[in-house]
Amino acid sequence: xxxxxxxxxxxxxxxxxxxxxxxxxxxxxxxxxxxxxxxxxxxxxxxxxxxxxxxxxxxxxxxxxxxxxxxxxxxxxxxxxxxxxxxxxxxxxxxxxxxxxxxxxxxxxxxxxxxxxxxxxxxxxxxxxxxxxxxxxxxxxxxxxxxxxxxxxxxxxxxxxxxxxxxxxxxxxxxxxxxxxxxxxxxxxxxxxxxxxxxxxxxxxxxxxxxxxxxxxxxxxxxxxxxxxxxxxxxxxxxxxxxxxxxxxxxxxxxxxxxxxxxxxxxxxxxxxxxxxxxxxxxxxxxxx
Numbered sequence: 069x070x071x072x073x074x075x076x077x078x079x080x081x082x083x084x085x086x087x088x089x090x091x092x093x094x095x096x097x098x099x100x101x102x103x104x105x106x107x108x109x110x111x112x113x114x115x116x117x118x119x120x121x122x123x124x125x126x127x128x129x130x131x132x133x134x135x136x137x138x139x140x141x142x143x144x145x146x147x148x149x150x151x152x153x154x155x156x157x158x159x160x161x162x163x164x165x166x167x168x169x170x171x172x173x174x175x176x177x178x179x180x181x182x183x184x185x186x187x188x189x190x191x192x193x194x195x196x197x198x199x200x201x202x203x204x205x206x207x208x209x210x211x212x213x214x215x216x217x218x219x220x221x222x223x224x225x226x227x228x229x230x231x232x233x234x235x236x237x238x239x240x241x242x243x244x245x246x247x248x249x250x251x252x253x254x255x256x257x258x259x260x261x262x263x264x265x266x267x268x269x270x271x272x273x274x275x276x277x278x279x280x281x282x283x284x285x286x287x288x289x290x291x292x293x294x295x296x297x298x299x300x301x302x303x304x305x306x307x308x309x310x311x312x313x314x315x316x317x318x319x320x321x322x323x324x325x326x327x328x329x330x331x332x333x334x335x336x337x338x339x340x341x342x343x344x345x346x347x348x349x350x351x352x353x354x355x356x357x
Contacts, residue, residue, distance in 0.1 A: 085129055092122040092130040096137040111145060112138075112166055116173055123177035127185070131174040142166045212279040214258060215265025223278045223286070227334050230290055236297040236328045237340040238287040239348040240268070243321030245283040251313060260320055263309040271304040286341070294328040301326075323352035 099118040103111035115138045123131030143152050146159040146166075155163060210222035218226070242248070242260065249257040261283060268277040272287050280286040289297060301324070308319040325347030327340050 088126040088129045089133050092126060092133040093137065095122055096134050100137070100141050112142065112169070115141065116169070119170065119173055120177050123174050124181055127181040128178045131178045131181075135170050135174045138170050139167060142170070212265065215262050215279050217265040217269050217274055217277040217279055217285075219279055220281070223280075226288075227337060230288055230337055231331050231333065233290040234292075234328070234330045235288055235290045235337075235340070236292055236294060236326060237337075237344045238289075238297075238301070238324055238326045239280070239341070239344040240264075240285040240287065240322055240324045241348055241352060242283040243323055243352065248311065248320075252311060256311070260309050260311070264320070264322075267304055267307060267309070271300050286344075288337075294326075297326070297328070323348050325349070325351060 096115070096118050099114055100111075102108075103114050108114060119131065119134045119138055122134040140152075142163060144150050146155060146163050148154040148156060148159075210218055210225070212219045242264065245257065245260075248260060261279075264285065265277065265279060268285055268287060272289050276287055276289050278286040278288075292300075305322070308322065310317045310319055325344040327343045327347065329336070329340055331337055331340075
């Protein structure tokens with residue numbers, strides 16, 4: 069695949085180079101015909117303009133072709149009887165001066181063209197780097213640093229993506245999270261939060277999971293029936309993070325509240341948050357009895 073792509077790129081470059089050579093040759097030949105049939109006494113001034121133009125447009129690819137054509141026309145113009153071979157001493161001096169001017173002009177303009185191209189490449193590279201850094205900063209601003217899932221700022225930006233869709237909203241809260249921190253330490257508490265976020269993302273998709281605050285998580289899954297959602301939820305519950313307390317391992321407890329509805333506006337989504345939150349706390353109170 070890479071070899072095929074490389075060959076395609078090489079072919080495109082060859083075609084581009086041929087086009088540049090052809091266009092340069094046509095420009096220089098047109099100028100030569102102009103100065104020849106127009107009997108212009110100092111044709112090199114016109115041809116140098118063509119040389120500069122082709123060098124500026126196509127760099128060394130066009131500049132060298134234009135310089136070669138101009139070189140042969142210079143030999144033709146200054147040679148005795150246009151023989152290309154015999155020159156008077158005075159005309160031979162003109163030939164050398166012309167050749168030096170042709171080479172100097174071509175190299176100077178091509179170097180300026182190369183510097184311009186390099187400058188544009190550096191600007192493009194810096195622009196791309198800046199774009200990537202902005203995307204990274206945007207990603208950081210929308211991501212919860214501890215769990216790696218989306219945060220409440222991301223939730224506000226995502227509101228419109230859920231409108232006019234069938235959604236299931238779930239609020240999830242860790243049971244006795246303060247006790248986890250007090251008994252096992254904050255580092256263990258952070259681990260539980262992190263693994264909970266990863267578990268939610270793996271089950272429902274990272275783009276639908278949010279850390280709502282503290283030990284509370286929000287999941288909004290569109291275009292999924294309640295039965296399908298419950299099946300995923302049961303699968304998730306079978307893989308809850310484990311806590312090691314008193315030499316024994318036991319799974320972390322979760323309280324959840326779910327609601328399913330087709331959204332008509334953003335206020336409907338906020339109402340579903342409240343309903344899911346109320347059902348979650350109802351489940352938590354039921355467990356505490």
